[in-house]
Amino acid sequence: MAEVILKNVWKRYDGTAAVKGVSIEIPDKEFFVLVGPSGCGKSTTLRMIAGLEEASDGEIWIGGKKVNDVPPKDRDIAMVFQNYALYPHMTVYENMAFGLKLRGYSKKEIQDRVKEAAEILNMSNLMHRKPKELSGGQRQRVAVGRAIVRKPKVFLFDEPLSNLDAKLRVQMRMELSKLHDRLQTTMIYVTHDQVEAMTMGDRICVMKDGDVQQIAAPLELYNSPSNRFVAGFIGSPPMNFIEVFISEKLQGEAKGVWLRENDPQISSNGMQIKLIPEMNEIVKSYVGKKVIFGIRPENIYDKLFHSGGFSEGSSVKATIEVVEPMGSEKYLYLNTGKNNFVARVEPHNSAKQQQDIDLVFNMETIHLFDPDSGKTIL
Ligand code: ADP
Numbered sequence: 158m159a160e161v162i163l164k165n166v167w168k169r170y171d172g173t174a175a176v177k178g179v180s181i182e183i184p185d186k187e188f189f190v191l192v193g194p195s196g197c198g199k200s201t202t203l204r205m206i207a208g209l210e211e212a213s214d215g216e217i218w219i220g221g222k223k224v225n226d227v228p229p230k231d232r233d234i235a236m237v238f239q240n241y242a243l244y245p246h247m248t249v250y251e252n253m254a255f256g257l258k259l260r261g262y263s264k265k266e267i268q269d270r271v272k273e274a275a276e277i278l279n280m281s282n283l284m285h286r287k288p289k290e291l292s293g294g295q296r297q298r299v300a301v302g303r304a305i306v307r308k309p310k311v312f313l314f315d316e317p318l319s320n321l322d323a324k325l326r327v328q329m330r331m332e333l334s335k336l337h338d339r340l341q342t343t344m345i346y347v348t349h350d351q352v353e354a355m356t357m358g359d360r361i362c363v364m365k366d367g368d369v370q371q372i373a374a375p376l377e378l379y380n381s382p383s384n385r386f387v388a389g390f391i392g393s394p395p396m397n398f399i400e401v402f403i404s405e406k407l408q409g410e411a412k413g414v415w416l417r418e419n420d421p422q423i424s425s426n427g428m429q430i431k432l433i434p435e436m437n438e439i440v441k442s443y444v445g446k447k448v449i450f451g452i453r454p455e456n457i458y459d460k461l462f463h464s465g466g467f468s469e470g471s472s473v474k475a476t477i478e479v480v481e482p483m484g485s486e487k488y489l490y491l492n493t494g495k496n497n498f499v500a501r502v503e504p505h506n507s508a509k510q511q512q513d514i515d516l517v518f519n520m521e522t523i524h525l526f527d528p529d530s531g532k533t534i535l
């Protein structure tokens with residue numbers, strides 16, 4: 158059991174930086190996820206924690222000890238890779254026992270540990286098989302078993318489920334979460350899949366281009382993304398972004414701050430929506446400027462089906478370009494004449510392609526981002 162701390166950690170390869178000053182504190186027993194697009198530095202960060210890569214700068218601490226100069230085998234960590242890395246000529250038992258044998262554990266100790274891990278992973282009946290006689294999911298379980306028998310202070314996972322089919326991934330996701338509950342050990346899990354991150358992580362670190370974008374619990378990331386990148390990365394279908402002009406009311410409009418698709422000085426056409434009064438003060442300095450408006454698909458409703466009250470100036474007209482029935486919900490791909498966006502509506506919604514539709518935006522849930530920095534304004 159151990160906490161893991163990264164202090165301003167850098168990794169440079171011949172002048173180009175793959176990891177740029179990452180600082181993270183992972184408390185003991187946490188399931189911590191590193192997520193981000195391919196090439197953003199997740200594996201490099203994990204490999205520096207494991208000691209498989211040397212940090213160019215910064216400090217790495219595991220269990221209260223600075224480990225920059227500690228070799229991987231003495232860091233008390235175990236890593237599970239995407240490609241399993243099992244020995245093909247060895248049985249499951251031998252694969253799991255191998256690392257312990259190398260470390261000089263007694264035969265009895267090895268037997269006990271492998272037996273226990275096999276029970277935890279529900280594969281006691283597979284111990285005599287060779288990897289080629291196993292399914293993808295079973296092989297992955299052996300790879301996890303090999304980590305468990307080590308009883309490490311920290312588990313490191315690098316995209317361990319990427320080679321599995323969609324259904325098995327969901328099942329293994331749950332098994333790993335249960336494993337974490339049972340072992341109560343710090344786990345650091347790398348994935349490019351935001352669904353895996355959201356469903357498994359106690360906390361999630363979103364990375365981009367070697368930088369940390371935000372570290373937060375799943376729902377906090379979802380509801381309060383600190384910038385446009387995080388907002389767009391977490392959630393499916395992703396958040397809608399529309400560039401809007403912020404202006405005060407025009408003649409005949411309700412008092413307040415309005416967001417407009419078109420510059421009001423040039424045209425009064427297009428989407429016009431009014432901020433709820435609570436937001437007025439915050440956006441004051443942006444009046445007369447452009448910002449990026451963000452709204453999640455589930456916060457856009459078909460007015461016909463929307464029984465509850467909605468705030469003044471929150472309705473929008475659009476044309477439906479495509480309807481995608483998903484079974485439990487429907488996605489409407491919409492166009493305002495200038496911008497495209499997607500709404501997630503009830504499965505019984507009867508809206509048809511090419512039809513015009515009146516929508517209501519849930520203005521309580523909207524996001525505004527600075528167009529230059531991408532940072533949230535609200
Ligand atoms: P991720 O795991 O998020 O997909 P990586 O950590 O593997 O990303 O890689 C981050 C960046 O570092 C990438 O641009 C990659 O090309 C670069 N990189 C990784 N390993 C090396 C290496 N050994 N030499 C040079 N560049 C590398």
Ligand code: MG
Nearest residue numbers: 196199200201
């Ligand atoms: Mg990687």
